[in-house]
Amino acid sequence: MLSVENLSYTYPGGAQAVRGIDFAIEEGEIFGFLGPSGAGKSTTQKVLIRLLRGFQGRITVLGKPLNQWDDSYYEQVGVAFELPNHYQKLTASENLSLFRSLYSGDTLEPAALLEMVGLKDDADTRLSQFSKGMQMRLNFVRSLIHKPDLLFLDEPTTGLDPVNGQKIKDILRQQKEEGRTIFLTTHDMTVADQICDRVAFIVDGEVTLIDSPRNLRLQHGRRRVTVEYHHDGTSAPTQQAEFPLDGLGDSDEFLKILRTNRIETIHTQEATLEDIFIQTTGRSLT
Amino acid sequence: MDIQRIAVLIGKDARLGATNFMVLYVLVMPVVLSLLIALVFGDLLAQTPRLGIYDASASEQFTRPLLDHPSINTTIYDSEETLQSAVERGSEEIGLSLPAGFAASLEDDSAEVVFTAYRWGEAGVRNLLLLESAIARAMTAGIGSSIDQLPVTVNAEQIGSANTQTWSQRLLPLLLIMSIVLGGLFFPAASLLDEKKDRTLVALTSTPTSLLDVYLSKTLMGFILSGIMGSVILLINGAFVGQVALLLLVIALGGLMSSSFGIILGSVSKDMDTFMGIIKGAGILLYAPGILKIFPQVPEWIGRIFPTYYLMNPLLEVTQNGAGFADILIDIVVMAVLVAVLLVLLNSVIGRQQQKLALET
Structure with a gap:
């Protein structure tokens, strides 16, 4: 679906934002592009959506070199930016209708899209009266209006409350089910962990690691279990014990704790994506 | 370039422009002034001898x-x-x-x-x-x-002093410049600046719409408004006479010149305040030929320094002196050259805007 080989980009003025990165995205995959601010992820996305020209390297999208695409590229590609960009004097419905009329292929009804992100009742409200979260949801859903094969989403859950954030993640999973490929730029490791099939870490313009969140957790996590327990009938504080995950069933001490105490929590010591990012890049995400 | 998309964008711009105070002000102002001048100097209500x-x-x-x-x-x-x-x-x-x-x-x-x-x-x-x-x-x-x-x-x-021109006739050049130039200039500039402020320009260019489509739609909208405004002012002032086709040609060239200049100004201005600053500071250069015409004793050559003279003069020649195509050919050629220069500049400005768009997003 999308392959990037030895991509570099230098801004006018000489700042090299991307330094020879390589990655490929399969059809129907949700690919997370993770990195702190200034790492080069937005530059990479701008190159991929043809906003920035003059890159070095080879990019192939939908079977065709990127520099051979014309404006028909956007008939098959949907883009949602990090900041909302709507006509503030138009209503939500009018905004979607306007953008819908710019595509020549099959498109979705604005009402259906608004319902998808819980904005149906605000269809006739001017955008100037929308909160940032509402504008973000509209931003996101606008990128789906022409049923694109490939979606480029920049921080799609930023500024959303947990309920609406979950709604967006559910829609993304549904889009994946329908066969769409999604390139997701984010610094939110939780979102990436929950919905991405694979993630790439980018730091200082270089991709340092690409794998599935599960593999990364397994590779970088500690294979241990932590148990928090409490002696029944005593006023002693909660205690904690840690055991190796391998051979756990044969650990008499572990089994004894389970049998004789009130267990409060049991957790495997999987690393979070954020831990792995810090561990592998030596950098934090902020 | 896609005609259908340009039509969609013109429709959108017309709708949004109707709610833009500055655009409305610029469009209504020459009409109000025309009516006021006619009222004050008697040409509207006192046509009766x-x-x-x-x-x-x-x-x-x-x-x-x-x-x-x-x-x-x-x-x-x-x-x-x-x-x-x-x-x-x-x-x-x-x-x-x-x-x-x-x-x-x-x-x-x-x-x-x-x-x-x-x-x-x-x-x-x-x-x-x-x-x-x-x-x-x-x-x-x-x-x-x-x-x-x-x-x-x-x-x-x-x-009283003998003067063959009424005040309405003397003020007509200024009104024509205000209507054709400002009408054509303000709309594309204000509309583009609004798109830049709301970041909708990048949203549009992330659809099959190109930046050229966006610029063309705004330039065309300015051109149409300019033509309508110029014709309305001529009609109100009873000056839509003589060779109407020739008048329309001159208005069209003037409209194209103004709207191209407007979209260039909108593109190079950072925001509406910068644009208004430019207009306030350098706007006198646009009106100058019209102001000079109010004073017949000022030598004609001074007006020729300003580009808008080549829009104003042929209109006056046709409406007041019954001039034909041959009489105003030089003015038309000058205006056509100015339009060509502006279109070349516009092409370069579009290229720069594409770069700026990526950097500012």
């Missing part, structure tokens, strides 16, 4: 037909001084002072008819002709003689 009479002889048979004339406003004055004063300030275009015995001399075929006629220096030719014709008819009314048979001596006196 104005005649004042001081009648020392009580010659009812002469004055009655003039007082009853449906196309003339006739006022009787009680002294020659008040009549002269009325003519001097332009309240009357012709003032007739009829001496004692005037009525009797009219009835006596052999007597010489003598009277004094004061003419307002700025009176229009049309009104003067209508008044003279009405006066001649009134003199012969009731006596059955032809005017040729009457021995008439008229002591004619002009009052």
Whole structure:
């Protein structure tokens, strides 16, 4: 679906934002592009959506070199930016209708899209009266209006409350089910962990690691279990014990704790994506 | 370039432009000014020729037909001084002072008819002709003689400075520049600046719409508004006369020049404040030929320094002097060259805007 080989980009003025990165995205995959601010992820996305020209390297999208695409590229590609960009004097419905009329292929009804992100009742409200979260949801859903094969989403859950954030993640999973490929730029490791099939870490313009969140957790996590327990009938504080995950069933001490105490929590010591990012890049995400 | 998308964008711009105060102000202003000027200087409500009479002889048979004339406003004055004063300030275009015995001399075929006629220096030719014709008819009314048979001596006196142009005519160039240039310039600039402020420009160019489509739609919208405004101002001022096709050609070139300049200004301006600063600071260069035309004593060559002269001059030549294509060819060529230069600049500006768009997003 999308392959990037030895991509570099230098801004006018000489700042090299991307330094020879390589990655490929399969059809129907949700690919997370993770990195702190200034790492080069937005530059990479701008190159991929043809906003920035003059890159070095080879990019192939939908079977065709990127520099051979014309404006028909956007008939098959949907883009949602990090900041909302709507006509503030138009209503939500009018905004979607306007953008819908710019595509020549099959498109979705604005009402259906608004319902998808819980904005149906605000269809006739001017955008100037929308909160940032509402504008973000509209931003996101606008990128789906022409049923694109490939979606480029920049921080799609930023500024959303947990309920609406979950709604967006559910829609993304549904889009994946329908066969769409999604390139997701984010610094939110939780979102990436929950919905991405694979993630790439980018730091200082270089991709340092690409794998599935599960593999990364397994590779970088500690294979241990932590148990928090409490002696029944005593006023002693909660205690904690840690055991190796391998051979756990044969650990008499572990089994004894389970049998004789009130267990409060049991957790495997999987690393979070954020831990792995810090561990592998030596950098934090902020 | 996609015609359908450009049409969609023009529709959107028309809708959003209708709610933009600055755009509305620029479009309404020349029309309001035209109407005000016509009202103040009399061309709109006082198209009727104005005649004042001081009648020392009580010659009812002469004055009655003039007082009853449906196309003339006739006022009787009680002294020659008040009549002269009325003519001097332009309240009357012709003032007739009829001496004692005037009525009797009219009835006596052999007597010489003598009277004094004061003419307002700025009176229009049309009104003067209508008044003279009405006066001649009134003199012969009731006596059955032809005017040729009457021995008439008229002591004619002009009052006030002579000027063949009315104030409306003198202000027309400025109004034309305001309507065609500002109408064509403001809309594309304001619309583009709004897109930049709301970041919708990048949203549009992330669809199959190209930046060229966006720029073309705004330039076209400015061009259309400019054409409409120019035509409306000519119509209101009674100047949509002569070779209409030639007028439309000049307005079209002027509209293209203004809207191209407007979209370039909108593109290079950071925001609306910067744009307004440019207009306030350098706008005088746009109006200058129109302002200079108000003062006929200013040499014509000074106006030629300013680009808008080549829009204003051919319009005035056609509407006021009945000029044809050959007479205004040089102005048209200059304007076409200016349009070509602006279009080349526009092409370069679009390329730069594409880069800026990526950097500012």
